[in-house]
Amino acid sequence: MDPRVVTKKNSVGGRIVGSVKSVFLGIAIVIISSVVLVLNESCSVKNTRAFEEVEKNYTAVANAQALSQNDGKLVAVEGGQISFVPVGDIDYGIISNSFHLRRSVEFYQRIETKRESSTGNETRYSYSNGWSNNRIDSQRFHDNSEKNANANLPQGDRYNSGSITASSASLGDFALTRSHIMQLSATVQITPENTTAEGFTVNGYYVINEDQNPASPKIGDVRISYYISNAETASAIAQQSGTGLVPYIAANGVGINRVFAGVRTGEQMIADMHSENNITTWGARIFFTIFICMGFSMLLAPVHVLVGLVPFLGNFLSNLTSTIAGFIGGVLGIALSLLIIAVSWIAVRPLVAIPLLLGVAVLIFVVLAIQRSNKNKKQLQTAGSVIA
Numbered sequence: 001m002d003p004r005v006v007t008k009k010n011s012v013g014g015r016i017v018g019s020v021k022s023v024f025l026g027i028a029i030v031i032i033s034s035v036v037l038v039l040n041e042s043c044s045v046k047n048t049r050a051f052e053e054v055e056k057n058y059t060a061v062a063n064a065q066a067l068s069q070n071d072g073k074l075v076a077v078e079g080g081q082i083s084f085v086p087v088g089d090i091d092y093g094i095i096s097n098s099f100h101l102r103r104s105v106e107f108y109q110r111i112e113t114k115r116e117s118s119t120g121n122e123t124r125y126s127y128s129n130g131w132s133n134n135r136i137d138s139q140r141f142h143d144n145s146e147k148n149a150n151a152n153l154p155q156g157d158r159y160n161s162g163s164i165t166a167s168s169a170s171l172g173d174f175a176l177t178r179s180h181i182m183q184l185s186a187t188v189q190i191t192p193e194n195t196t197a198e199g200f201t202v203n204g205y206y207v208i209n210e211d212q213n214p215a216s217p218k219i220g221d222v223r224i225s226y227y228i229s230n231a232e233t234a235s236a237i238a239q240q241s242g243t244g245l246v247p248y249i250a251a252n253g254v255g256i257n258r259v260f261a262g263v264r265t266g267e268q269m270i271a272d273m274h275s276e277n278n279i280t281t282w283g284a285r286i287f288f289t290i291f292i293c294m295g296f297s298m299l300l301a302p303v304h305v306l307v308g309l310v311p312f313l314g315n316f317l318s319n320l321t322s323t324i325a326g327f328i329g330g331v332l333g334i335a336l337s338l339l340i341i342a343v344s345w346i347a348v349r350p351l352v353a354i355p356l357l358l359g360v361a362v363l364i365f366v367v368l369a370i371q372r373s374n375k376n377k378k379q380l381q382t383a384g385s386v387i388a
Contacts, residue, residue: 003128006143019301026298030333033288033295034340040288041344044281048274050254055270058237064172066243074248074256076266077236080172082184087166089226091158092199092206094192098228099166099176102186105159106131108221110149112141129219133161152220154208159222171234171259174245180259184234186227231261237269289337296336297329 059073064080084099094101113126125142127149138150163186169176192206199208199222207214208222238257239248247255260269303321 003126006125006127007122016302022298022301026295026301029295029298030292030336033291034336037285037288037292037337037340038344040281040284041341044277045345046252046254047277049252050250050256051270051273051277053250054237054248054256054273055267058266058270060266061240064174066173066240070240071242073240075236075238075240075245076269077171077174077245078265079233079235079263080174082169082171082176082232082234084166084169087164089164092192092224094206094226096190096226096228098186098230099169100181100184100186100229101164102227103162103164104133104225104227105161106133106223106225107135107150107153107159108217108223109136109153109219110138110141110146111136112138112143112146114142129217131217131223149219154220154222171236171245173243174236174240175243176245176259179257180236180245181229183259184229184231184261186229188228188230190226190228192224192226229261233261233263235260235262235264235269237266285337285341289333292337293326293329293333295329296332297325300325300328 054074057074058076059070061067061070061075061077062079064077082099086095086097087099087101088095089101089103108129108131111128111130111132113128115124115126117123123142127141127143127146135153136150139147141147141149163182165178165181169181171180189204191204192201199206200212200214201207202214205223205225207224209217210221211218236245236259237248238245240246245257245259247257249255256273258269258273260272264272300321303325
């Protein structure tokens with residue numbers, strides 16, 4: 001099918017109802033995002049405390065040896081050779097020289113793109129063909145003529161993305177579980193060499209196309225890319241249990257059972273965990289702060305709709321209202337997020353947060369006192385000059 005656009009005119013009543021729904025949706029977004037921010041701060045502090053505990057208590061292990069005297073202890077396995085049984089994808093006859101093979105499946109299908117006009121008086125639905133990792137349900141499309149476009153996409157487990165891990169893998173003396181293997185991410189793309197007769201390989205993909213013509217895909221065609229982990233050595237930090245590695249449970253209940261690619265010391269692995277925790281924490285802070293800002297801006301949706309009804313000036317006023325809503329939402333969202341983060345730190349780490357807040361309060365008091373003193377001096381000088 002060729003790309004096409006369908007335009008739907010939105011009634012005034014429908015737009016008003018939609019704006020009211022946006023208000024309630026905005027409130028829900030603000031509340032949910034605020035709760036997640038609180039949980040994010042709590043999780044961040046708990047992880048930090050657990051990593052600090054690990055740093056004090058681990059026993060370094062060289063050459064990935066499962067020594068009997070370390071049984072039940074927290075150990076840092078500082079590098080070892082990975083041994084494994086190679087894995088393959090039996091569905092397509094793909095063989096890899098790795099312990100972790102990831103299959104990423106894409107479908108060529110019809111895609112709907114929705115776009116609202118600035119005034120909200122019309123909605124445009126664009127339809128085009130493209131590749132997507134997710135099966136798109138065309139029954140949800142707005143245009144009735146497009147509802148069966150993706151009805152015949154291939155079904156079954158063999159068309160699902162997923163990871164295949166070795167049935168047997170070890171780090172020196174230590175057996176690796178699927179959970180450990182999944183931490184050694186499969187990010188290196190390979191070109192399938194041994195395939196079934198059903199499809200063929202082109203440009204690094206395994207393609208299922210009835211016409212054997214990858215330059216002209218049709219709805220329902222499939223292409224699969226494969227990725228492996230090429231790590232040859234790894235390090236780990238966990239609790240030793242015989243020749244296995246199990247989670248070390250810190251005093252606050254956080255479990256530590258990590259594997260890292262390459263040869264790394266205990267200090268380096270702990271530093272990596274701190275770094276990951278910081279990145280995750282800040283990522284969540286930024287992400288959900290943006291959502292809170294969006295939620296607040298959605299509270300002005302009814303105003304946006306009503307000003308759009310003004311003759312001649314509707315488009316200008318709608319754009320102006322959107323800008324104002326975005327600014328107000330940004331200010332309120334950032335303010336609320338900072339407050340939540342501060343309060344959360346008081347709740348979970350008061351010995352750090354409260355002195356800092358008190359220090360800031362004292363600093364503000366000093367600055368205000370100096371300003372007031374200078375103001376009083378100027379008033380006295382002015383009064384003295386008038387008398388003279």
